[in-house]
Amino acid sequence: PHVHQRILVTGGAGFIGCNLVRHLLDRTDASVTVLDKLTYAATPAALDDLPEARFSLVVGDVADPTVVDPLVADHDAVVHLAAESHNDNALRDPAPFVQTNLVGTFTVLEAVRKADVRLHHVSTDEVYGDLALDDPKRFTEDTPYRPSSPYAASKAGSDHLVRAWVRSFGVRATISGCSNNYGPWQHVEKFIPRQITNILAGRRPRLYGAGEHVRDWIHVDDHSAAVLTILERGRLGETYLIGADGEHSNLEVVRMILRLMGRGEDEFDHVADRPGHDLRYAVDAGRLRNELGWLPAYGDLEAGLARTVAWYTEHQHWWSPEKAATEAAYAAKGQ
Numbered sequence: 001p002h003v004h005q006r007i008l009v010t011g012g013a014g015f016i017g018c019n020l021v022r023h024l025l026d027r028t029d030a031s032v033t034v035l036d037k038l039t040y041a042a043t044p045a046a047l048d049d050l051p052e053a054r055f056s057l058v059v060g061d062v063a064d065p066t067v068v069d070p071l072v073a074d075h076d077a078v079v080h081l082a083a084e085s086h087n088d089n090a091l092r093d094p095a096p097f098v099q100t101n102l103v104g105t106f107t108v109l110e111a112v113r114k115a116d117v118r119l120h121h122v123s124t125d126e127v128y129g130d131l132a133l134d135d136p137k138r139f140t141e142d143t144p145y146r147p148s149s150p151y152a153a154s155k156a157g158s159d160h161l162v163r164a165w166v167r168s169f170g171v172r173a174t175i176s177g178c179s180n181n182y183g184p185w186q187h188v189e190k191f192i193p194r195q196i197t198n199i200l201a202g203r204r205p206r207l208y209g210a211g212e213h214v215r216d217w218i219h220v221d222d223h224s225a226a227v228l229t230i231l232e233r234g235r236l237g238e239t240y241l242i243g244a245d246g247e248h249s250n251l252e253v254v255r256m257i258l259r260l261m262g263r264g265e266d267e268f269d270h271v272a273d274r275p276g277h278d279l280r281y282a283v284d285a286g287r288l289r290n291e292l293g294w295l296p297a298y299g300d301l302e303a304g305l306a307r308t309v310a311w312y313t314e315h316q317h318w319w320s321p322e323k324a325a326t327e328a329a330y331a332a333k334g335q
């Protein structure tokens, strides 16, 4: 494996980033720097108790080369997560998605090209569009790109930039495309935390449309372990899909949460559907399993959800300041 001593994590104050930083500090001897703009989505509180000798936070914009170039040159690997990540926000205002996800990735690519630094680009299964409910096939690394939403299109474009920089400039990069994550520190705008915190706040869960849409859920710690595996042992220039065989309809997930929280299975509301709503995502992670030996440790969604419900119950002080504004933005769209 390629061992890295100084790892730069862009977007490391976000949901996946803060969990990944902990994983890197626990599982390697590397020191870790986070570059993060601290947007509404950041949770710097999640980084408060990290060891000062091995961790630092730089506040800055990933699309600003005067910040990114010297930082990148001072590290031997970059894991790039900084992005606007929420589909519903992209439908309200796509501008920051194009700026951060495309121009930000371009800025990182130019920096790693100039300094010859190893890059891992964290992307999503949404670049492949959606599948029919009864399609026996799942997404693989060979599935054609067919993004549906402004968020997915911006991530798809960022993947194309990375591949072009690998082929044209010999940049040493890998890409991963992960399915839907859940776990601690996820913003209350996202599906699972929104429903758990709705119930904790005395509201009912909100299901878009009929709830037949399927997502392929993976615990965020399994995503982190996969990213570290690819960073250390992935083939340069290669893409690896990450998923844990966790397909469930949104209706099933809402009912699981209601059951776990001692409520009736039908104590939720149907609300306006998301425009352009992708019907189903499903990931075949065969390449990552067979080539690099990665396996998910959290197989069972219901057990993972039970721990996540407990976590949100214990961290009300963290999420409650965000809750009212998040719900007001949804209410304005009938959601």
Ligand code: NAD
Binding pocket: 010, 011, 012, 013, 014, 015, 016, 017, 035, 036, 037, 038, 039, 040, 041, 042, 043, 060, 061, 062, 063, 080, 081, 082, 083, 084, 085, 086, 100, 104, 122, 123, 124, 125, 155, 177, 178, 179, 180, 181, 182, 187
């Ligand atoms: P998040 O929204 O929770 O966190 C994003 C972080 O990026 C925040 O800390 C934010 O402050 C930072 N950021 C935003 N714009 C920035 C800028 N211009 N400069 C520097 N920092 C900036 O997102 P997340 O769910 O943790 O997702 C992280 C990455 O993983 C994204 O690239 C996303 O596309 C990808 N991904 C997410 C999932 C998922 O299920 N959440 C699945 C697959 C891939």
Ligand code: DAU
Binding pocket: 085, 086, 087, 088, 123, 124, 125, 126, 178, 179, 180, 181, 189, 190, 191, 192, 194, 206, 207, 208, 209, 213, 214, 215, 250, 274, 281
């Ligand atoms: O597939 C990976 C992607 O997963 C990541 O790339 C994105 O960054 C991440 O946000 C996530 O995208 P989704 O759009 O699938 O996640 P979200 O949590 O917004 O919604 C999950 C499903 O639940 C989706 O079908 C919409 C639905 N939903 C969402 C909310 C917020 C509801 O039914 N009710 C809700 O209140």
